[in-house]
Amino acid sequence: MFGSLRKKLNNVIQEGFIITENLQQQYRQSQTSSASSNATTPTLDESIHSNRSSSSFGGQLSGSDLILPGDVNMAAGCNLLAKYEDAWKLMHDANENNALKAAQVAKQIERIGQSTNVLHTDMTDLATCLAGIPALVAKLHESLETLQNVNKLSATVETELDRLEDLCEECELQEFMLNKQCELSQFQQKKMVELESYRQSVAAKHQEKIRQHEQNLRRIQRERQAVFDDAFRGDLAEFKSKGALTKIQKEEPSLPVALEEVVLEDTTTKDALEDFLNG
Known part of the structure; x- marks a missing residue:
């Protein structure tokens, strides 16, 4: 942008120089006819313009005395140049200020963009969650x-x-x-x-x-039988010899005892049997 402004200023300055040269040529052609009637002292603007033109154009007008009319402002180009230079300086300062502000705005926009992206991501996640x-x-x-x-x-x-x-x-x-x-x-x-x-x-x-008891009974019976036999033989011998038997006192015979009626009383065996059954 600054380069384009400089180009425009240079074009304006060149156009001013061309216009000034054309005016000088016109006045040179007419200086012979109007030298006596229009001879006046140059004004302040004309002197400044002459000084600037002499310094700018490298002494192109150093060998002649120009007399310009009063209604022509030869310093208009310089004033215009100064005006454009001031405007360019103001524009340059404004552009630099705008560049700084643009950088700040760009940073803010970047931060806003980042925060917006974060918010967009959050909103997308939120929308997904809500869905x-x-x-x-x-x-x-x-x-x-x-x-x-x-x-x-x-x-x-x-x-x-x-x-x-x-x-x-x-x-x-x-x-x-x-x-x-x-x-x-x-x-x-x-x-x-x-x-x-x-x-x-x-x-x-x-x-x-029982067997021992039966043996004892048999032994007793045999003994009694033997005694009875002896007594019978004695009575028989006495009867044979005397013809009569001596009367003896008879004892009541005891009743015979059957084997089933025999009761053995053995307290030791009975107590042992009761202890076995109770234990």
């Missing part, structure tokens, strides 16, 4: 129903577990009772075997005692 809220609500309702079903199943499972525990306790009790019954049966069998063994031993002892 997913109905599905989330539906899932929550399904989850609540599932939790209710799980609670019902938990209550059912807890009830069944209580029943299972009761059944386990009953099974353990039955198993304990069966074990005790088995132990009792084994104990009874053991005691029955011991009782049978003891009964056999007692029966054997009883049979032995």
